[in-house]
Amino acid sequence: PALGIDVVSIFPDYLSPLDLSLIGKAREDGLLDVRVHDLRDFTHDRHRTVDDTPYGGGAGMVMKVQPWAEALDHVLAQGNPYAAKPRLIVPGPGGQPFTQALARELAQEPWLAFACGRYEGIDERVYEHAREELGLEVSVVSLGDYVLNGGEVAVLAMVEAIGRLVPGVIGNAESLVEESHEDGLLEYPIYTKPSTWAGRPVPPVLLSGNHAAIAAWRHEQRLARTAARRPDLLHASHAPGAEGGPEVE
Numbered sequence: 726p727a728l729g730i731d732v733v734s735i736f737p738d739y740l741s742p743l744d745l746s747l748i749g750k751a752r753e754d755g756l757l758d759v760r761v762h763d764l765r766d767f768t769h770d771r772h773r774t775v776d777d778t779p780y781g782g783g784a785g786m787v788m789k790v791q792p793w794a795e796a797l798d799h800v801l802a803q804g805n806p807y808a809a810k811p812r813l814i815v816p817g818p819g820g821q822p823f824t825q826a827l828a829r830e831l832a833q834e835p836w837l838a839f840a841c842g843r844y845e846g847i848d849e850r851v852y853e854h855a856r857e858e859l860g861l862e863v864s865v866v867s868l869g870d871y872v873l874n875g876g877e878v879a880v881l882a883m884v885e886a887i888g889r890l891v892p893g894v895i896g897n898a899e900s901l902v903e904e905s906h907e908d909g910l911l912e913y914p915i916y917t918k919p920s921t922w923a924g925r926p927v928p929p930v931l932l933s934g935n936h937a938a939i940a941a942w943r944h945e946q947r948l949a950r951t952a953a954r955r956p957d958l959l960h961a962s963h964a965p966g967a968e969g970g971p972e973v974e
């Protein structure tokens with residue numbers, strides 16, 4: 726059965742890249758079931774208002790509870806083709822970090838619903854309603870420690886990272902395991918023909934045919950690269966060799 730993905734946004738056109746490339750193909754192949762909804766369709770005033778000023782004062786605008794509650798009701802009322810409720814993901818800079826581990830976890834779910842906030846955020850009662858009345862598991866998820874204008878770009882990134890982990894979306898499943906962030910180390914440098922370009926040779930070991938030497942060189946490169954670019958990955962919370970930690974001898 727396909728992974729169900731609902732996205733609610735005030736800019737549904739922003740999600741049109743989901744029609745393209747690998748994710749678009751996965752939709753055609755029936756592996757992903759993507760539906761994009763316009764939040765303004767759930768307003769009832771002439772101006773299709775989705776935001777208002779914050780109680781207590783402060784800068785910016787807050788997304789109103791009523792359109793969000795009706796949009797979520799509509800997503801749930803599409804029926805229950807997934808024998809489950811959707812897990813609700815709300816992108817936001819104040820959320821838990823989106824990681825490869827979380828992408829793997831979400832790729833196992835039958836149904837995901839993404840709520841794209843804009844402005845300063847969404848009225849807190851939307852989260853309470855989703856949890857308490859609708860019985861949804863709600864996760865606020867951040868793409869990284871920087872601020873975007875809204876959740877749409879974060880959803881594009883998350884759906885791409887999650888979608889490619891759904892069985893069948895990527896033909897060569899082996900290409901999934903040999904990747905940065907799958908085992909805690911960054912990838913080694915890669916080269917293709919010609920063997921020398923503009924006076925720059927490919928590292929000779931790669932032409933040696935010595936598979937053990939090549940594997941050792943690549944592992945060295947991964948360690949050096951990770952130390953240089955992402956030292957946090959080497960001494961993260963887990964000790965070397967611990968579950969989920971990188972293999973560093």
Ligand code: ADE
Pocket residue numbers: 816817818866867868869870871872873874875876879
């Ligand atoms: N919306 C605004 N900033 C964001 C971020 N860093 N991650 C996810 N969603 C966001």
